[in-house]
Amino acid sequence: MKNYIILLITLQSVFSARILKEQFAWNQLDYAYPSFDERQEALRTGRFVPENNLPVGIEIWGDKLFVSVPRWRVGIPSTLNYIPLSKNVGKSPALIPYPNWKSNEAGNCESGLTTVYRIKADECHRLWVLDTGTFGIDDTTTNPCPYAINVFDLFTNQRLRRYELRKEDINANTFIANIAIDIGKDCNDVFAYMSDELGYGLIVYSWEQNESWRFEHGFFRPDPLKGEFNIGGLEFQWDAEGIFGMSLTPLQPDGYRLMHFSPLASEREFVVSTGTLRNSSKVGDSYKEFYSLNERGPLSHTTSRVMDDYGIQFFNLIDRNAVGCWNGRYDYRPENFGVVDKDDVGLSFPADVKVDAQRNLWVISDKMPNFLLSSLNYSEINFRIYFAPIQVLIQNTVCEIQVAEHNYYYL
Ligand SMILES: *[C@@H]1O[C@H](CO)[C@@H](O)[C@H](O)[C@H]1NC(C)=O
Ligand SMILES: *[C@@H]1O[C@H](CO)[C@@H](O)[C@H](O)[C@H]1NC(C)=O
Ligand SMILES: *[C@@H]1O[C@H](CO)[C@@H](O)[C@H](O)[C@H]1NC(C)=O
Numbered sequence: 001m002k003n004y005i006i007l008l009i010t011l012q013s014v015f016s017a018r019i020l021k022e023q024f025a026w027n028q029l030d031y032a033y034p035s036f037d038e039r040q041e042a043l044r045t046g047r048f049v050p051e052n053n054l055p056v057g058i059e060i061w062g063d064k065l066f067v068s069v070p071r072w073r074v075g076i077p078s079t080l081n082y083i084p085l086s087k088n089v090g091k092s093p094a095l096i097p098y099p100n101w102k103s104n105e106a107g108n109c110e111s112g113l114t115t116v117y118r119i120k121a122d123e124c125h126r127l128w129v130l131d132t133g134t135f136g137i138d139d140t141t142t143n144p145c146p147y148a149i150n151v152f153d154l155f156t157n158q159r160l161r162r163y164e165l166r167k168e169d170i171n172a173n174t175f176i177a178n179i180a181i182d183i184g185k186d187c188n189d190v191f192a193y194m195s196d197e198l199g200y201g202l203i204v205y206s207w208e209q210n211e212s213w214r215f216e217h218g219f220f221r222p223d224p225l226k227g228e229f230n231i232g233g234l235e236f237q238w239d240a241e242g243i244f245g246m247s248l249t250p251l252q253p254d255g256y257r258l259m260h261f262s263p264l265a266s267e268r269e270f271v272v273s274t275g276t277l278r279n280s281s282k283v284g285d286s287y288k289e290f291y292s293l294n295e296r297g298p299l300s301h302t303t304s305r306v307m308d309d310y311g312i313q314f315f316n317l318i319d320r321n322a323v324g325c326w327n328g329r330y331d332y333r334p335e336n337f338g339v340v341d342k343d344d345v346g347l348s349f350p351a352d353v354k355v356d357a358q359r360n361l362w363v364i365s366d367k368m369p370n371f372l373l374s375s376l377n378y379s380e381i382n383f384r385i386y387f388a389p390i391q392v393l394i395q396n397t398v399c400e401i402q403v404a405e406h407n408y409y410y411l
Helices: 002-015 036-045 368-373 390-394
Strands: 021-026 057-061 064-068 080-084 116-121 126-131 148-153 159-164 176-183 190-196 201-206 211-215 228-231 234-237 243-248 258-263 268-273 290-295 305-307 312-317 322-327 337-342 350-355 360-365 383-389
Touching (some): 057 116, 126 176, 126 190, 234 368, 243 305, 243 312, 258 305, 305 350, 312 337, 312 390, 322 350, 322 390, 360 390
Parallel strands (some): 116 176
Antiparallel strands (some): 021 383, 057 064, 064 080, 116 126, 148 159, 176 190, 190 201, 258 268, 305 312, 322 337, 350 360, 360 383
């Protein structure tokens, strides 16, 4: 009997890598319109075109699971949305605009959101939302509104602040799809970091000073040898894509964090201290404060990453339909990377990874290259959201941490 059980467990770990639990799945997205008639009217007038809606970013706070939908094409009714996790909403819930419908009006620069990619909740219960102000993608992009940071109070759902990036923060190629938030000694001592993927910059915003500045560095650029991709049955080049994924370590002995980042067209990891980024005088005077680590190895393009409070970094492996991990206590070398889950169907383009307050890892997959370069089949499931406790995910991987190590950690 005992042997039998062991055999079953072994087989399961070989044939079904599925540790992540599928929580939501959609063939196509839908929205929670106030009434049936309003939804019909939106469909009729083209304000809602279901097959143009692709979810790209997630975040979890309290009982809200946020989902962003960029306005790449017409018919996106709302760019920032949520799903209430405490209600029984079923497997394919309609998205609810956050904070409301009115605040998601495209082209309303002052009080609306036009296009949101990645979002981040901070420990002080604020939601950081970067509105790119754009409509369209690649050659079709127009800028009805400027780039602006919007910060919401998650208890009252009121917007606390809107800050437009300065002209000097961006350039003609700017495309910012990612944001990281760095909390210091208190809720005022907070910085946002925004990666300019196509303009090759890193923009810093200080909440306390209400000011922004821009770093430029060779490490923000793509590696010309790493611009080819083969994902979802498609071969294509994303060879202009620079700095994208960012994660922050826990506080180090010097009181700062380390930011890890990679360009998208690259398999290399780079590091800079937030002590550099937080100091606007360091712009143009800090080239050597950025340094490089090893490459991750073949098939390790990544766009999204997060590091938990114990220093375990998780990152999407978009070429492998998988999520990887690295325990920051160990050297950044291929043998120290684990794959916590992989699924060629379910994890086809894992677009975003996030950690919630209960130490679960959440992942959204969305077949993005197929959507952009070909088309999706709406008779099939296209978008999925998964989660699993981190403890379970890293079990029996190189990222596992011993109980004794469950205290503070430094790199
Ligand atoms: C922040 O700065 C912007 C422009 O520089 C200004 O319009 C806005 O009122 C400031 N916000 C706060 C909270 O100081
Ligand atoms: C900021 O950077 C400048 C230039 O490197 C340096 O002189 C100054 O001491 C730094 N300030 C802090 C608070 O570290
Ligand atoms: C779309 O998916 C359905 C269900 O899996 C399948 O039967 C159909 O052949 C697919 N259509 C195309 C064009 O691939």
